[in-house]
Amino acid sequence: MKKVGVCGLFGKGEQLLNGQTVKTKMLTDELKQAFGSKSVKTVDTYNWKGNYIKLIKKCFQLIRSCENIIILPAQNGVKVFPALFLILNMFFKKKLHYVVVGGWLPELLEKNQTLKNILSKFDGIYVETHSMVNSLKKMGLNNAIYFPNFKRLNIIEKNSLIYSTEGPYKLCTFSRVMKEKGIEDAIEAVESVNNEYGRVIYTLDIYGQVEGNYKEEFDVLQKTFPEFISYKGVVDANKSVNVLKDYFVLLFPTYYEGEGFAGTILDAYASGVPVVASNWRYNSEVVQDQLDGLIFENKSVEKLKEVLIKIEENPNIVNEMKGNCLKRAKDYTPEVIMNDFCKYL
Secondary structure: OEEEEEEEOOOOOOOOOOHHHHHHHHHHHHHHHHHOHHHEEEEEOOOHHHHHHHHHHHHHHHHHHEEEEEEOOOOOHHHOHHHHHHHHHHHHOOEEEEEOOOOOHHHHHHHOHHHHHHHOOOOEEEEOOHHHHHHHHHOOOOOEEEOOOOOOOOOOOHHHOOOOOOOOEEEEEEOOEOHHHOHHHHHHHHHHHHHHHOOOOEEEEEEOOEOHHHHHHHHHHHOOOOOOEEEEEOOOHHHHHHHHOOOOEEEEOOOOOOOOOOHHHHHHHHOOOOEEEEOOOOHHHHOOEOOOEEEEOOOOHHHHHHHHHHHHHOOHHHHOOHHHHHHHHHHOOHHHHHHHHHOOO
């Protein structure tokens, strides 16, 4: 009998960099470290709609052979997989765990009583922020458990921190490249500040996988970039800190509907780089304003611009946060977070 079965989006053979795939792989790797590779079995839900009969068989085999079942479905899969495993569990009586990726579940359950009833029968619903735990408990889901995002990163040493006191200051974004992640807001704010000062105060580098439905639009946008803005492509997960540590600030002006505890914030903290984030969804719970980052009003280029001007006038606002970023990064290592999670298995 295997200790854990994981049913999630692995995207075998594809380079998928969305939060669901990244978290599924990351969690599975840590479970293998904790219990041994032979104690962990997986089912890949990639393109599950194309062959759902085969997938149901795999799920049956998974629950039959594992003590604990962990599922990580996104908005479409959550309509299917919790119910499927609850039905299968009528025969097997295993422990069922739902690890939520992103911050959309409370709103969905407010409109879906059936799904709420199904999830109430799980041993645990693991969500990324305390606010989500509170929201679910108010609905009567007392099986909601705090399980923040985490990453296995090489946190830089304090003596390796890079401080800047004069421009141009290097800024970056480090997320999927899509309109809802605030990419265009970041571009507009940087251009506006530089134009206002009549010189290059900030440079902006954009990293990340361009979303398919945004690619054409982004290609057109790139042709308008001034010399101080550039797209730098995709960075391997294990190289994120090496890339980010040279930056002054990471911009995260997201208004993406499914945002939870974004992994990019952890990449920045491990690199000693403060985050300037919109107050969208759960950002203001994750980023501690004035301590390891700065929060501004979401969907407001003007407010982002005000923050950038404030930083230009006093760059030590950012420099003094860098050490705090490293401390925060240490709070979200796998050793800290997985130790608590594994107690539930």
